[in-house]
Amino acid sequence: MKKQALLIFTLLFALLACPGLGVAGQSVVVGVSTSLTFLEGKESLKAVEMAVEQINQAGGVQVGSKKLPMKIESIDIRDAAKGVPVPEALLGMEKLILEKKPTALVVGPFRSEALLAGMELLGKHKVPLLGTIAMTPKTEGMIAKNPKYKYVFRTCLNAKYFVGYIKGVMDQLNKEYGFTKVYIINQDVAWARATAGIMKKLYGKMGWEVLGHETFPIGAGDFSSALMKAKMKKAQVILPVFDMPTSGILVKQWRSMRVPALMAGFISPLAGPAAWKAFDQKIGGAVNSIFELGNVPSTKYPPAKAFYDAYEKKYGKPIEAGHGPAPSYASIFILKAAIEKAGSLDPEAIVEALKKTDLETPLGRVKFSEGHQALFGQDPAKSALGCFIQWNDQGKRVVVYPPSIAMEKIALPKWMKSAK
Structure with a gap:
């Protein structure tokens, strides 16, 4: 009996501890860490919530042989607020990572200063980020020079x-x-x-x-x-x-x-x-x-208008931010596609799948550069816009x-x- 009890305890512990299994793996946790009291941060979170709701209503995310729902965990890191130092903002992001154990983060820091400093943190914990607000182009060079920064992707416009x-x-x-x-x-x-x-x-x-x-x-x-x-x-x-x-x-x-x-x-x-x-x-x-198509509707590109109209219908008012909501919404579907292509929640596999992204979204067709930046151009059928x-x-x-x-x-x- 003692051996049997010990075996059951060991199995339960393994189920709880291993990613993708048991209680810990009953959902794909998506973290949203940004300045949530600012317009762009607030509406980006709403766009994420809308995307997750749509995915869950359609059955969730196919992770290997399992269908798992998505779950959102958010935190206001206040990095855009006057007087808030970058280290303080990053403590909030690390708190979310350590306590909620997200598969990936979306939206991410508002200020470029916080994103650049946060790349060390993301590399340390090996958590992919699909950033949708911070705009510094320096991330691309950092990713090209050092593989520890490979977890950072950006779906929004950069400077x-x-x-x-x-x-x-x-x-x-x-x-x-x-x-x-x-x-x-x-x-x-x-x-x-x-x-x-x-x-x-x-x-x-x-x-x-x-x-x-x-x-x-x-x-x-x-x-x-x-x-x-x-x-x-x-x-x-x-x-x-x-x-x-x-x-x-x-x-x-x-x-x-x-x-x-x-x-x-x-x-x-x-x-x-x-x-x-x-x-x-x-x-x-x-x-x-x-900054991104979809934050304003376009009759010349139906996916942008469809997203804009759906957002207004769900929340009772239109998108006000010119930056953030559309790429935040798109990032959830990009992440879903990458997880399904990877067949697991392993961050290394997700990163490799994200690199191969080629997806029609409300801001145009999203593909990533070698520096993990969404490519922007002049035609939404070929690139983001x-x-x-x-x-x-x-x-x-x-x-x-x-x-x-x-x-x-x-x-x-x-x-x-x-x-x-």
Whole structure:
């Protein structure tokens, strides 16, 4: 009897301890660790929840011979909040890893600084991450140089691709209106600094003159000094690069001051449909980046519209974030496909399967580079896609770039004139 009891105890312990078996393996645990009180983090979590619900309703994930449901575990690491140091934010991510033992993480750190530091942590615990918010391009080089960073993948736009889309818009403005003078205003965070720095160099090669460049700290709420300088120096375009909530004030001040320079860049609060009322219906003419297709619908690419409409139907209101939700939703299906291809929950096998991803998603067809970055291009049938919208005077967002999904050309506000 003692031998039999010992055998039963040993078997139970093995079932509990081994991944993919027993109580510990009754679900595929997906961790979401990001800044959950910020718009992009909050809506990305909702997109993940929607994807997991759809997968579970369809029977779950095929792991070898088993069908397992997905389960979400989330934590607010507050890395985007003012004054929160990176080490403190990463403690939250490690807490989730150690206590909930996720098969993989999605969304991940909000700030690039936290992602870069967190790569050590992910390598240490061997947990794959499908990042959907942090945008530094430095991850690709780190992954290429050191195999311990191989667990990090990114499905969202990065700063390098964002610059490419900005260049495309600037080329259009030069061709249509003869604009060649720009003033750059950006937030003092890694991805925004990188974007502004690259654009500053690129403008010179494009034949543009950079009339000024100012950086504002997180939480800044008055941009009038920079706008006045742009106006006095006769800028034709203002390039803003911001993701903080207070950056919406920049648009209000631009409009009230009637600065005769087209606002064309990225201001997070300007991305969603609620911005029209939030800014008192005074944002007509502003051109804003939507980092990933699907965060705005497109009749020219049905999967983007299907996701956008499904999100609005489920939650009773549309997506407001221009960055995060669509790649977060897509990441769950990418992870599912990788697990099923791997046939197990082993992180090494999942990483190898993720490398071979080729999947149609709401942001376009997702494939990864050697540096584990989703490839972005100009055609959603071939790659992931970012885009630019322009607010018209009726309060509608109109896709104006790239040409493959554009509905109209960029128009100038009434108080502006062409340089031609």
